[in-house]
Amino acid sequence: MLLTSFSYFVLLFITFVIFYAVPDKKKWIILLLSSLLFVGWLSINILIFTLIFSILNYFFGIILENSKSNITKKRLYTLFIITNVGILAFYKYINFLIDNLNVISSLFTSTLQFSHMDILIPVGISYYTFQSIGNLILIYRGTEKAERNIGKYILMLIFFPKFLSGPVERSNHFFPQIKSLRSFDSAIVTAGFRLFLFGMFKKVVIANNLSDIVFNSYGNLSVYSGMPLIVTFLIQAIYIYTDFSGYTDMALGSAKVFGIDLLPNFNRPFLAKNVTEFWKRWHMSLSLWCNDFIFKPLMIKYRAWGNNAAILSVFVTFLVIGIWHGANWTFVVLGVLQAIAITYEFLSKKQRLRFYKKLPKEVVLWSGRVITYLFFSFSLIFFYSKNIGDAFSFISQMFENFSFKFSGYSIVSNMEYFIMALTLFIILFLIEIFSEKGYDIQGKILKLPVFVRWTGYYVMIACIYYFSNNQETFVYMQF
């Protein structure tokens, strides 16, 4: 059940009606039941796995909190973290490990080869494992108390709007909210539905109509070269942004209907002036998690190393971010590229600022934005490619048979829809630019007469309805 499916909307709406019909203290039970139904609908096996995982971590938290001596606490903490990472690694990385072991062993002997394990990766595992680890870290640090209500703990991990694709929620952000679920507030509920609709529009009308070019290019690298790949290069970041942010808006909107604010994931990322800033605006819940639980502890631990501590912390953090996306060397490269860029920006900051002073402000601002966008697009080649070889083929083929002609080469199944989606993205981007400058565009829209607003909503619904026959794919669900 994808968030864009009609069945999801039915579940959301029924949950909404029952949620506000029951007393405040029982509201979380409705959310838990809907979440169990949602996960069970995906697969009973996933539900069982997730429940066992949640119960295990629930007890880990309590045991950790109850341990008296610091040494025991530290040992238990290490054990619990290793268990969580181990579960994630087993499901997500075991076959990757086997592949690499086979490569290494083939250097010495041809007889020792390990075969792949036939396992299915439980959907959403990267998201809820990071959430449970985050909770354990906070308990260990003493900044959060272990949750005693097992139902609420399970809800924290499997809350249905965020189960498939995050955001990577933080327990200290989520628990206080479900402990004070409020009565019906029409303004909040409407804002939730509006955000949901807007997210769906972004995903179905914009992202889905841009997806062709990306999947066709990477799926048929032997066929394409030159202009189609250059266009793909330029479009792929827009596609992943509208796809993922659209889905995130739907998750955030769904949660808001129940008065719950999930962590935001995007803050106008294409307006970032450099890569360091980009990662403060892109997949924020993940980057913030890594910042708090990996980067900062490393910086503190190795602070005596000076700049080297920062470089080490950046590389480790972005390696984790890279590998979090999947078991493939391409994701390692993705992470390393970000780390190299951020390290460069960190080390060259003074010189760059000196140079920028000589240039007009707007030139500095926009050249920074363009370079950051192009850099991100470049690193996405490794994100979409099946392997490193394909990524390099993509890069080299971009400059083969180069021509300014772009006939489509059947790379886009419907050119009109593609252009429409691109135009809509440009409008969205302009709104982001104005919002960045402080114009309250949303506020202005909300002040429009009901008739105008409702017409706008109907147009969006009609577009979603029209374009929703396309095969649904959601890139970030695989993580």
Place this chain on the structure above:
Amino acid sequence: MKKYLSKILIFSSPIILVIVFIIVIDPYDFINISHVISDSDKIKVLNRSNASEPRGNVIWKYISYRRKPIENLLIGDSQGKYFDTAYIREITGEKYFNFNIPGGSYKTMFSLFWYATKLTKLKNVYFQCGFMNYNAYRDYNLINYGVDLVNNPITYFSNFKFLEDSYYNAYYALTKNEKLVEIYYLKMTLQELDSLAEYRITNMFKKYKYPETYYKELKKITDYCKENDITFRFVITPNYIGLEKYIKKFGLTEDRDRFKSDLKSLAPTIDMEYLDGLSNDRSKYYDYFHCRREYVSRLVDMIWGKTNINSFIKDNSDGQ
């Protein structure tokens, strides 16, 4: 909260109207409550265009067979779509269901066969085969249109295509505008039909790989029929002789011969690929592999034994 719910109801009224409209028109008899539009009109509308034909036929036949399974089947692609079951009944005295799907791949046909076996005990199966689709690259499966709808009935309202179908049904019912349901290839000149034929053949043959797995799947089907006492026949429908030029041009003669011998090794095969009196007359075809409707009853006569398979040799003047 009550106020808010009524506001939602008002806001949703256009959506509710759309749902009611689809229920009333019911383009595929899926809901099967309202019958304001006749089935024959609905069939005309679903065949209205090249694009609507495959999807429309799969959904219509998938649902209709599910509701009323029949033990005698014709399975195949567009080459057999004009096999008239009423006429077959006249000859054989038995009811047949035509599961021929325009654009249907072999995978579609396999799935339709197994789908039918799940719903009823089959008695006679005529499996219409063409070499055109016997290609490993043509590996899509149209049955998913039907399966998806039955597995997720909500899509009847949430998929825009069904609203579009309902609209065309209503429009046709109100205006009786025949242009809407006019079959596109009937309007084409012979020259245009030739171009269409060349386009289609090139598309089908330019990328070719002999489908080894199809043989295995066909064997599974014929074995199943033997085990279950089902009379099974392959039927190769006639092509225009001009097709042969393309088969040679794309170097597929051996593959075509292998295709035919593979079929013959599995089950009795009614091979009408090139019929004297029919295959050498371009005017008796739409493109090179779709014999005109008016000659199909003659093929039915031959397949079900009313006339000799060589009847076209004797009488090639009128085709009736």
